[in-house]
Amino acid sequence: MTQITYRPEAPGDAPLIDDLIERAFGPGRYAKAAERLREGNRPMLALSFTAWDGAVLAGAVRLWTVHVGDRPILFLGPIAVEPGVRSHGVGQRLVERACEAAAQAGWRSIFLVGDAPYFGRVGFVPAPDVVMPGPVDQRRVLWRPLTAEATPPAGLARV
Ligand SMILES: CC(C)(COP(=O)(O)OP(=O)(O)OC[C@H]1O[C@@H](n2cnc3c(N)ncnc32)[C@H](O)[C@@H]1OP(=O)(O)O)[C@@H](O)C(=O)NCCC(=O)NCCS
Secondary structure, three states: OOOEEEEEOOHHHHHHHHHHHHHHHOHHHHHOHHHHHOOOOOEOHHHOEEEEEOOEEEEEEEEEEEEEOOEEEEEEEEEEEOHHHOOOOHHHHHHHHHHHHHHHOOOOEEEEEOOHHHHHHHOOEEOOOEEOOOOOOHHHEEEEEOOOOOOOOOEEEEO
16 A cells, blocks of 8 residues: 545545445445435535545545534534555544544534444544434434534434
8 A cells, every 4th residue: 555645525536436435335325314414415525535545546534514403513424445445544534634624614513423433533422412314323423522612412413
């Protein structure tokens, strides 16, 4: 594996990212509650990150503006890394880059639906008071504060 480089998502990256996500998750992903927060929405390109192994896309993470209760908040996902470069910290760095950019842009917190053992490594903790717009294992709803003042998100998640 050569040196991996990271940069925000560019408009032209979408076909490569969509292909990576499709292969990582399969068609079932559209049935997920998280997808209700993405359909009809657009990723925040400046806060979504891509990883590159030379000219080859190695991984990507997307961030979206949604609401929980009355509060605007960032929603993270999907995240996917090419099977050949997994377990080298690319996923973790993608999350860190996205969180740093979000904090710099003035956002207070991020939430997601994902595996706690993985996202716990990068600062995500349970968000028991977020109500997803569809069936979900509540233990997989997690949030990460980006500032010391951030309070846990609570209420219905919606676009
Ligand atoms: C999840 C994913 C993005 C991680 O990418 P990555 O670049 O391998 O991540 P990192 O290198 O930062 O971390 C790898 C470690 O996380 C572990 N890990 C990966 N997925 C995990 C999960 N769902 N739950 C717990 N641990 C997980 C790996 O076993 C590895 O452990 P190790 O360091 O002891 O070897 C990648 O495995 C992937 O694309 N998976 C398919 C898509 C997916 O499931 N995405 C959502 C996950 S909730």
